[in-house]
Amino acid sequence: MVSGNHRDRIYNFSAGPSMLPLSALETAAAEMTNYRGSGMSVMEMSHRSKVYLEIFNETKASLRAALSVPDTHEILFMQGGATFQFSAAPLNLIGENGEADYAITGSFSSIAAKEARKYGKINISASSEVKDFSYIPPPGALKLSGGAKYFYYCANNTIYGTEWQYVPETGGVPLVCDMSSNILSKPVDVSRYGLIFAGAQKNMAPAGMAVVIIDKSLAGRELPYTPKIMSYKTAIEKDSMDNTPPCYTIYMLGLTLRWLETRGGVAGMEKRKAAKAKILYDAIDASRLFMGCADKASRSDMNITFRTTDKDTDARFIRQAEERGLVNLAGHRSVGGMRASVYNAVPEEGARALADFMREFEEKNS
Numbered sequence: 001m002v003s004g005n006h007r008d009r010i011y012n013f014s015a016g017p018s019m020l021p022l023s024a025l026e027t028a029a030a031e032m033t034n035y036r037g038s039g040m041s042v043m044e045m046s047h048r049s050k051v052y053l054e055i056f057n058e059t060k061a062s063l064r065a066a067l068s069v070p071d072t073h074e075i076l077f078m079q080g081g082a083t084f085q086f087s088a089a090p091l092n093l094i095g096e097n098g099e100a101d102y103a104i105t106g107s108f109s110s111i112a113a114k115e116a117r118k119y120g121k122i123n124i125s126a127s128s129e130v131k132d133f134s135y136i137p138p139p140g141a142l143k144l145s146g147g148a149k150y151f152y153y154c155a156n157n158t159i160y161g162t163e164w165q166y167v168p169e170t171g172g173v174p175l176v177c178d179m180s181s182n183i184l185s186k187p188v189d190v191s192r193y194g195l196i197f198a199g200a201q202k203n204m205a206p207a208g209m210a211v212v213i214i215d216k217s218l219a220g221r222e223l224p225y226t227p228k229i230m231s232y233k234t235a236i237e238k239d240s241m242d243n244t245p246p247c248y249t250i251y252m253l254g255l256t257l258r259w260l261e262t263r264g265g266v267a268g269m270e271k272r273k274a275a276k277a278k279i280l281y282d283a284i285d286a287s288r289l290f291m292g293c294a295d296k297a298s299r300s301d302m303n304i305t306f307r308t309t310d311k312d313t314d315a316r317f318i319r320q321a322e323e324r325g326l327v328n329l330a331g332h333r334s335v336g337g338m339r340a341s342v343y344n345a346v347p348e349e350g351a352r353a354l355a356d357f358m359r360e361f362e363e364k365n366s
């Protein structure tokens with residue numbers, strides 16, 4: 001259990017939706033029925049009202065500051081989660097009879113490539129599927145087709161627990177990146193990307209929204225049948241308000257960003273995540289019962305995947321951990337084993353409590 005005044009809070013290792021900063025939840029609770037004397041909940045405000053536009057603009061400015069987003073790029077808040085972007089990206093960027101290169105390093109990039117195939121020719125630049133997505137292809141393994149309108153990859157593979165340790169070099173071909181499960185966990189040079197998108201429900205806010213960061217020069221090339229609601233050009237022109245935006249989720253993102261600012265921003269998050277990941281990977285590497293699922297050189301600092309050699313032992317571990325207030329440790333249903341997601345809001349004590357429990361469990365079970 002988390003110590004302090006919130007003994008009823010547990011360590012939640014969910015892959016998403018996942019833990020949010022306690023201070024953000026508490027502020028939201030305190031402001032729930034009457035936001036700063038407005039007499040209204042943020043949920044009840046017109047998205048065009050002055051009071052809401054202040055929240056919206058402040059959140060956008062905080063995100064721009066947190067990720068040092070240059071003026072060449074626009075920040076969009078779009079409904080539909082990250083999956084919506086699997087369609088929006090090709091519709092906006094691939095062009096008539098166009099091509100794109102995709103690196104397949106897990107389920108979400110596979111799904112994204114399958115979706116993109118509806119709109120153009122998709123070249124598989126690299127794939128780690130033959131080794132069960134246990135690694136990220138090294139730079140030399142990426143095949144660039146030459147005619148691609150963009151190069152697509154998923155920076156952190158939530159299910160397999162692998163993370164790109166480098167930014168692909170594409171010789172000027174715009175980079176499109178799904179950063180759903182590691183955005184805001186470390187500094188990123190946004191200027192290297194044509195498009196970044198991320199579902200909100202891991203490091204940012206409740207589910208249902210994607211943050212999109214787009215190089216404005218790439219907007220306006222959409223296929224003619226692109227739904228207006230998916231058009232980056234329209235979203236830029238309307239400042240994410242062509243229809244009602246996910247108002248409350250944007251407000252929650254603002255509260256999360258306020259918390260992040262008080263902890264050293266993304267540079268502070270980078271230190272935090274490295275410390276948490278080290279605690280858990282050290283425990284895995286020192287163990288004779290548990291083993292890591294991802295190749296060491298490709299390990300994710302956000303989603304730590306591990307297992308024993310026996311499914312029943314895995315199930316017992318997950319059950320007993322839950323009794324200790326260490327919850328949501330089951331691996332994705334498609335792969336089994338265990339997965340500890342240690343997103344920004346998961347405190348270091350959570351990682352320590354889990355590592356301690358792993359050692360205790362091993363002692364009793366070997």
Ligand SMILES: Cc1ncc(COP(=O)(O)O)c(C=O)c1O
Nearest residue numbers: 081082083108158178180181199
């Ligand atoms: C890396 C990654 N991309 C995409 C998605 C899909 O996100 P959403 O459910 O918001 O569409 C997820 C969800 O977990 C994810 O982890």
